[in-house]
């Protein structure tokens with residue numbers, strides 16, 4: 001799956017408008033918000049693993065509900081083809097809410113980082129599995145030039161070795177294998193357990209219950225990235241209450 005996403009990404013990068021919008025807001029620092037409200041809620045209309053999730057959702061309304069009911073940050077899928085996302089959604093959301101916004105994409109070029117900045121992101125994602133160390137260094141430098149925060153995503157302990165020289169502050173452990181799409185929460189928890197305490201650690205994917213939150217917290221997660229569970233929810237308030245129970 002990852003190969004297909006990356007092959008298509010080259011075409012999506014060519015579609016990024018030559019003239020980008022002028023960013024209208026300051027960057028919001030995410031760590032403080034996430035310490036108080038440790039949930040990154042994701043706006044995700046569709047995905048390769050779930051197919052269509054909520055294709056008719058209004059991204060800005062969804063994000064506003066997330067902010068109202070307990071998200072410390074909002075993640076916005078900007079991949080068009082596989083996730084039905086867009087940079088326009090990023091702009092709408094960043095203009096609607098005052099919570100930090102993550103541009104969730106498969107970033108392989110500086111141009112995507114410029115677009116993420118222009119369309120209002122506060123954080124960008126760097127996925128260790130899709131980049132060489134040299135590319136991670138180059139893209140990290142670009143993000144830092146623009147004062148963007150970086151969420152480094154890993155799937156294995158070896159991938160942590162790839163990012164550790166770039167002074168990561170936010171590190172996500174994704175329990176979803178991006179090739180097979182299988183979710184292994186036990187493996188995710190094991191990897192979280194091996195990471196240094198100094199990092200702000202985020203458990204990603206497949207989280208849908210207070211038990212998941214509690215288990216990942218025991219493994220060392222400081223925050224939780226949740227997409228499908230919240231997108232499928234008919235009552236976002238209750239779903240957040242359910243997730244917050246995992247922290248008690």
Ligand SMILES: O=C(O)c1ccccc1NCC(=O)[C@H](O)[C@H](O)COP(=O)(O)O
Nearest residue numbers: 047048049178204205206207226227228
């Ligand atoms: O979600 C997918 O199917 C997927 C497939 C291939 C590459 C990445 C994919 N998801 C990206 C993510 O990391 C998730 O959107 C995020 O962790 C939230 O996961 P979930 O709560 O399980 O929707």
